[in-house]
Amino acid sequence: SENLPLKGKKLLITAGPTYEAIDPVRFIGNHSSGKMGFELAKKAADFGAEVILISGPTHLEINDSRINLIRVVSTGEMYTAVHNYFEDVDVAIAAAAVSDYTPKNVATQKIKKADENLSLELTKTPDILLSMGKKKTHQKLIGFALETNNELVHAREKLLKKNLDFIVLNSMNDAGAGFKKDTNKVTLVYKDSEKAFDLKSKAEVATDIINEIVHLLDA
Numbered sequence: 245s246e247n248l249p250l251k252g253k254k255l256l257i258t259a260g261p262t263y264e265a266i267d268p269v270r271f272i273g274n275h276s277s278g279k280m281g282f283e284l285a286k287k288a289a290d291f292g293a294e295v296i297l298i299s300g301p302t303h304l305e306i307n308d309s310r311i312n313l314i315r316v317v318s319t320g321e322m323y324t325a326v327h328n329y330f331e332d333v334d335v336a337i338a339a340a341a342v343s344d345y346t347p348k349n350v351a352t353q354k355i356k357k358a359d360e361n362l363s364l365e366l367t368k369t370p371d372i373l374l375s376m377g378k379k380k381t382h383q384k385l386i387g388f389a390l391e392t393n394n395e396l397v398h399a400r401e402k403l404l405k406k407n408l409d410f411i412v413l414n415s416m417n418d419a420g421a422g423f424k425k426d427t428n429k430v431t432l433v434y435k436d437s438e439k440a441f442d443l444k445s446k447a448e449v450a451t452d453i454i455n456e457i458v459h460l461l462d463a
């Protein structure tokens with residue numbers, strides 16, 4: 245229907261940071277708040293979709309029977325959770341700020357203060373979005389990119405490499421955009437075109453992105 249353009253659709257959304265354990269009390273993480281992913285989930289649910297929201301550690305909460313919130317901690321856990329659902333969804337949006345590396349060995353005891361220098365050996369985490377791009381058949385797939393230079397070129401490289409329908413480029417060159425902020429400024433990047441949006445609330449950015457997905461599904 246007109247008011248519920250995503251009725252009957254299933255959306256998978258990843259959100260938040262991931263925490264990679266160093267020892268029982270320490271981790272490697274980042275400043276992602278999860279806001280963008282949670283706003284996308286809310287908007288998709290408002291449009292009638294069934295939503296699976298897979299989130300890393302965040303203080304955000306959601307109370308909506310149409311949203312199945314699955315909380316994970318590490319990239320490995322997020323990867324497993326994503327692939328429990330991916331085959332069955334119509335759309336997947338990767339809004340999580342996933343750690344690219346994880347400690348190679350997790351110490352079983354708290355690491356003691358000792359020498360002047362301490363090295364941690366890190367190993368690559370699985371690229372969740374890339375793995376969805378390789379598996380994708382009917383699904384629409386959307387990713388996010390945060391670039392510091394040659395933004396459009398690098399965003400397009402990711403779009404192609406990860407087999408995405410479009411990629412949401414976050415502007416770094418704007419005071420109101422990004423981590424922990426309530427506002428964001430994005431450009432939706434396609435293979436041969438792009439659509440730039442103004443700085444607005446993350447809720448409004450979510451509406452722009454979900455509307456774009458509605459058009460993709462209709463096309």
Ligand code: C5P
Pocket residue numbers: 258319338339340341342343344369370371372373374386387388389390402
């Ligand atoms: O290549 P890069 O990590 O910059 O791409 C960012 C996009 O890839 C985001 O959509 C992010 O959620 C996703 N990603 C992922 N798994 C990773 C790394 C990034 O799903 N291990």
